Amino acid sequence: MPNRAQAYLWDNNMLQRCDPQVSPTRYIGSGSLLSTVTDLAKWDSSLYTDRVLDAASRKAMWTPTKLADGTFTTYGFGWEISSVKGHTNLNHNGAMDGFVGDISRFVDDRLTVIVLTNQSGLSNTGRIATGVARVYIPAIRPAMQGKQPSQVKVDPGVFAKAAGRYEYWGGFMLTLTPGNGVLLAQLPVGEADDYIPISTTSFWMAEEGTQLTVVKNSVGEVTGLVVRQDDGSERTIQRVGPLFDSLKPQPDPDQGRSRRIEDALMAMEQGGKAVEENANIAPSAKKDFGSGSTDFVGFRSLAFVAEEDVAGRGIERHGAKVSHVLYYRLVLDKQARNLLVYLTVDGPVTDYDIVDN
Numbered sequence: 001m002p003n004r005a006q007a008y009l010w011d012n013n014m015l016q017r018c019d020p021q022v023s024p025t026r027y028i029g030s031g032s033l034l035s036t037v038t039d040l041a042k043w044d045s046s047l048y049t050d051r052v053l054d055a056a057s058r059k060a061m062w063t064p065t066k067l068a069d070g071t072f073t074t075y076g077f078g079w080e081i082s083s084v085k086g087h088t089n090l091n092h093n094g095a096m097d098g099f100v101g102d103i104s105r106f107v108d109d110r111l112t113v114i115v116l117t118n119q120s121g122l123s124n125t126g127r128i129a130t131g132v133a134r135v136y137i138p139a140i141r142p143a144m145q146g147k148q149p150s151q152v153k154v155d156p157g158v159f160a161k162a163a164g165r166y167e168y169w170g171g172f173m174l175t176l177t178p179g180n181g182v183l184l185a186q187l188p189v190g191e192a193d194d195y196i197p198i199s200t201t202s203f204w205m206a207e208e209g210t211q212l213t214v215v216k217n218s219v220g221e222v223t224g225l226v227v228r229q230d231d232g233s234e235r236t237i238q239r240v241g242p243l244f245d246s247l248k249p250q251p252d253p254d255q256g257r258s259r260r261i262e263d264a265l266m267a268m269e270q271g272g273k274a275v276e277e278n279a280n281i282a283p284s285a286k287k288d289f290g291s292g293s294t295d296f297v298g299f300r301s302l303a304f305v306a307e308e309d310v311a312g313r314g315i316e317r318h319g320a321k322v323s324h325v326l327y328y329r330l331v332l333d334k335q336a337r338n339l340l341v342y343l344t345v346d347g348p349v350t351d352y353d354i355v356d357n
Contacts, residue, residue: 004034007098010121013356018098037114040103044112047105062090084130084140093126104129109137122191131207142209142230149198149211158200159183162214165240165340166225167315171351173240174225176212185212223313238315241308241325243357244338252304261326261341262302264349269296282350284319295354298333305329317351320344330354 009018046052053061061077074081082089084106091104101116102125113129134141159178168174168187177184179194183203186192195203195212202213209230217223224238252258264280271292275281281289305327315322323345330339342351 005099005118008119009098010119015119035116037116040114040116041112044103044105044114048110084133087137087140089130089133091126091129095120100125102126102129104133106133106137106140109133111136124187124189124191142207148206149196149202149204151196152198154197154200158197160246161222162203162212162225163246164222164242165355166237167240167313168237171317173353174237175243175355175357177243177357183212238310238313240310240315240340241327244305244327244355245357247306247327249303249305253307257347258302258304258328260347261328261343261349265296265302265341265352266299268293268349268352269299280348282318282320282344282348285317285348285350288318295352296330296332300331300333302339303329303331311345315342317342320348320350322350 007018009016047058062079062081063076064072064081065075066072079090079092082091087106088108089104089106091102093100093102095101098120099116099118100120100123101114103112103114104126105112111133113132115125115128115132117123117125130140156178159182162183163176163178166174166176172188175186177186177192179192182194182196184192185195185205193205193207195205195210198204198211202211204211211226211228213226213228214222215224215226215236222239224236226234226236228234260280264278267274267278267281268289269292271290275286275289278286307327308325309323310325311323313322321344322342324343326341326343328339328341330337337354338357340353340355341349342353344350
């Protein structure tokens with residue numbers, strides 16, 4: 001098709017061409033629709049009128065859904081209902097291998113931002129849309145709480161101590177990596193953010209007005225971060241563990257445990273009955289791994305690297321508290337990857353992550 005964009009995927013620290021799997025049996029959404037920014041702009045324009053949907057339908061579409069227990073979600077009929085500093089944002093994203101998109105409708109300001117990219121793995125289209133909206137809506141820009149922090153010069157070891165993974169939300173990790181005079185903060189989706197040092201323990205990002213402050217225990221070990229938003233609100237997130245490249249491989253202290261983990265991962269690959277009957281998978285996690293996984297196709301071996309004791313940090317995965325995080329080198333037929341395995345206090349696997357570092 002003329003002018004159709006080539007899809008790219010950032011995976012395993014590499015930018016790769018990819019062919020999106022579009023099935024001819026899928027007739028809606030990303031399965032068959034090819035669109036442009038102009039098409040979506042026309043769609044947006046129609047939503048301010050009764051041309052496609054009447055007022056009652058639009059109101060229903062943008063009303064938060066009430067659940068059976070009486071609580072409300074932030075989701076309507078195919079739209080996320082949110083706000084930025086009190087300005088309503090009706091939005092939704094969409095993604096498949098190599099393509100990511102977002103439409104954000106700031107209806108109070110009659111401003112819509114549409115972002116389409118032909119690269120997945122790094123592009124955070126929702127954040128790009130909000131960033132563009134801030135150019136036109138000054139009221140949603142980060143507020144400066146007091147004097148703007150100034151960058152200070154710190155020893156490179158300050159960045160190294162803060163580097164690692166942190167449980168940003170349940171199962172959603174923030175990865176901190178030393179950069180060139182900054183701390184790079186990376187969430188699973190989107191590009192890394194630059195945090196400048198404003199002390200030996202705190203780092204600040206101007207675009208969002210967010211500050212990260214290292215939390216240490218009584219013996220000086222980093223156990224978490226205090227995340228302070230531009231509105232002054234704070235929360236503490238727990239440290240999952242260090243980055244792979246900072247670890248020196250250790251002898252496996254429990255090879256039997258590694259074999260049980262291998263057994264659990266192979267069951268997760270199969271899904272279904274294999275997961276249900278496997279005693280090495282935490283009961284609360286089984287329902288989430290029942291459909292199987294392609295992450296371990298071509299499995300050859302697991303090589304133990306290190307382990308992190310996280311008991312007492314309050315980290316949970318799939319409904320179970322995590323006691324230890326084990327680091328492995330996962331060897332497959334075509335590649336080797338870095339694998340994090342999360343264990344409960346009783347030993348079963350409750351989750352895993354495949355990471356670049």
